[in-house]
Amino acid sequence: MSVPKRMDKQTARELRSIFEKMNITQSKVKIDLDNDTIEVEDDYSIDDILESAGILTPDEAKELYDEVRRMREDEWN
Known part of the structure; x- marks a missing residue:
């Protein structure tokens, strides 16, 4: 079960910028730091x-x- 965590607006902007560079445009993503992966929700x-x-x-x-x-x-x- 996932638990949503809030983040500040600056962090959100920085993450959006990183995702845009990776051609990730979906609004919901799941980051797995153990496997170095990003899962996007269509x-x-x-x-x-x-x-x-x-x-x-x-x-x-x-x-x-x-x-x-x-x-x-x-x-x-």
Whole structure:
């Protein structure tokens, strides 16, 4: 089980800069210092949402996708 830890804004900016240099653009990453690896979480695509939520109209799917994205951003901010 992972436990989120807060960091100061300067550290977050520096990490974003490092990740950008590594072409890592995802907003969520997991760093394993023992194995010197970074695991990135892919954002759910519209297709994934449609599959898990049942049949939705394209507008409903986009609305759901946007809401999930906002929730994730709030979770990490």
